[in-house]
Amino acid sequence: MPNLYPALGDPSRGSFQTASDRKEPQAGGPAADAGAFSSAGDPLLASRRAGEPDLFSSRPAEGAHEVLINSPQHLTAMAELSDEQFAAAVATWRERMRAHSDASYLQLIVNEGGGAGASLEHTHAQLYALPFVPAAVARERERVGAYGERTAGGGLLSDVLVEEVRRQERLVAIDDEAALICPWASHSPFELRVIPRREAARFEEDEGGAAMIRTALRALATLFDGAPELNLWVRTAPRGAEQFHWHVDIAPRLTIKAGFELGTGVDINVYPPEKAAADLKECL
Numbered sequence: 289m290p291n292l293y294p295a296l297g298d299p300s301r302g303s304f305q306t307a308s309d310r311k312e313p314q315a316g317g318p319a320a321d322a323g324a325f326s327s328a329g330d331p332l333l334a335s336r337r338a339g340e341p342d343l344f345s346s347r348p349a350e351g352a353h354e355v356l357i358n359s360p361q362h363l364t365a366m367a368e369l370s371d372e373q374f375a376a377a378v379a380t381w382r383e384r385m386r387a388h389s390d391a392s393y394l395q396l397i398v399n400e401g402g403g404a405g406a407s408l409e410h411t412h413a414q415l416y417a418l419p420f421v422p423a424a425v426a427r428e429r430e431r432v433g434a435y436g437e438r439t440a441g442g443g444l445l446s447d448v449l450v451e452e453v454r455r456q457e458r459l460v461a462i463d464d465e466a467a468l469i470c471p472w473a474s475h476s477p478f479e480l481r482v483i484p485r486r487e488a489a490r491f492e493e494d495e496g497g498a499a500m501i502r503t504a505l506r507a508l509a510t511l512f513d514g515a516p517e518l519n520l521w522v523r524t525a526p527r528g529a530e531q532f533h534w535h536v537d538i539a540p541r542l543t544i545k546a547g548f549e550l551g552t553g554v555d556i557n558v559y560p561p562e563k564a565a566a567d568l569k570e571c572l
Contacts, residue, residue: 352388352417355408356380358398363411365400365515367505377413378498384415385492385524391417393425393526394492401517404541421526429529436531443487445533448472458565461503461572465496468504470561470568476543477559478511478568480504482536489525491534503572504538510571517541 358377359369369377385394395416399406421429435444452459452469460468466484482501488494501520509515518540525532549555 350419351391354384354415356384356413356415358411358413364409366398366411367509367515374502375498381413382492388417393418393421394524396522398520400515404517404519425526429526429532432531443533445483445535446487449483457562460565460568463500466500468500470565474557474561475555476539476557478540478564480538487533489530489532491522491524501536507568507571508540511567
């Protein structure tokens with residue numbers, strides 16, 4: 289009969305196997321348990337040990353998720369909000385975060401544009417009340433604590449801000465409440481960070497910073513002739529942490545992570561933060 293699957297071999301060359309020629313694993317044997325790709329002496333089978341811990345752990349989703357509408361008008365970017373609307377939106381963020389103060393961690397985000405993960409065109413924020421502390425937040429908390437011990441009570445982000453203001457290289461703007469910088473070793477072009485001048489652990493318990501967040505978004509919209517697709521997220525202290533300094537990060541989606549970034553976890557920023565800060569200053 290004709291070979292319908294030539295990749296399996298050519299009968300005329302003696303390399304074609306029929307079903308009766310192949311030796312199948314016996315039903316119930318270890319090879320059968322492992323599937324069709326197993327063979328005798330397979331180290332994957334030989335290494336199986338009884339009593340091994342569960343390597344594929346999971347847990348039911350818990351917590352809360354809220355969608356917060358930033359404006360009653362149909363606007364697609366927060367940069368389009370008036371001063372009053374913007375202040376009201378940020379005040380609402382804080383109010384809803386305080387309503388979930390029992391959560392282990394509160395994550396507030398804003399996604400603008402389909403390329404940034406926005407599922408709704410209308411400008412909105414999302415609040416997640418999580419029953420755990422994400423690894424990135426836990427690492428930051430540890431670094432802040434270690435720095436405080438090493439400097440006899442110094443504040444990591446406070447000291448960074450003092451140095452950024454002194455150097456002026458990456459400082460974009462500053463007012464009575466907060467400063468706006470392009471962070472040293474930014475992960476991507478035109479990444480921005482809003483840092484309150486007075487150290488406060490929790491964004492939701494503070495009052496300032498809204499005007500500087502708006503300044504950041506408007507500067508980006510001016511520079512790019514319209515609001516770019518971007519992600520904004522609030523980094524606040526986890527429950528129980530008191531030595532912390534909240535901040536707001538903004539990352540325009542101007543590039544994509546390629547193989548090197550995905551394979552190594554090392555980001556390549558093709559636009560230095562010093563140049564990005566200079567460009568944004570001209571837009572204020």
